[in-house]
Amino acid sequence: MSIREYTCVVCPNGCSLRIEVKDGEKPEFIRVEGNICKRGETWARQEVENPMRTIASSVLVRGGVFPLASVRTDFPIPLQSIMPVMEEIRQTILDAPVQIGDLVIEGPANTDCRIIVTRSVQKKKTEKKLNENPGSIERELMKQK
Numbered sequence: 001m002s003i004r005e006y007t008c009v010v011c012p013n014g015c016s017l018r019i020e021v022k023d024g025e026k027p028e029f030i031r032v033e034g035n036i037c038k039r040g041e042t043w044a045r046q047e048v049e050n051p052m053r054t055i056a057s058s059v060l061v062r063g064g065v066f067p068l069a070s071v072r073t074d075f076p077i078p079l080q081s082i083m084p085v086m087e088e089i090r091q092t093i094l095d096a097p098v099q100i101g102d103l104v105i106e107g108p109a110n111t112d113c114r115i116i117v118t119r120s121v122q123k124k125k126t127e128k129k130l131n132e133n134p135g136s137i138e139r140e141l142m143k144q145k
C-alpha cells in the first residue's frame, strides 16, 4: 500500500488529496482524504486506476498561410494511448484550407476520441495568380492593413 498526494483538477478549488493505493501491476484505489465533494473521489479513483488526459498538438498543412494547424482530442484519452495517438497526428498532413472544428482523425490508435482542428489555416495565394493580375499584390497588402 502507498499514499499518493495529488491536487484535484476538477474545479478551481484545487483540493489537496491524499490517496491510499493498493500497489501492483494494476494499482487499485482504496480511499481518499482532502476532497470536499464526491467529484474529487471519482477523479482520484480514475487517476489511480485509469488516468486520462486531453492532448493538444499540431498537424502539418500543405499549401496554407501557416505550415501547421493546432489540433486537440475532443475528450480525454487513457495515458497509455498518448504516444500512439501522437504518432498518428505526426504522420498526418492536411490540405489548406482547414477550419476550426474540422475532423482530422476519427478514433486514432483505436481510441474513441476524435482529433479536431483548433486553429484555422487559410489557403496560400500563389505568386503566379498575383502576377497574372497587375496591381493584385498591392490590393492584397491593402486588405491586410
Ligand code: SF4
Pocket (backbone or CB within 6 Å): 008, 009, 010, 011, 012, 013, 014, 015, 034, 035, 036, 037, 038, 039, 040, 041
Ligand atoms: S474535491 Fe471537489 S471541490 Fe475539491 S477540487 Fe475536486 S471537485 Fe473541486
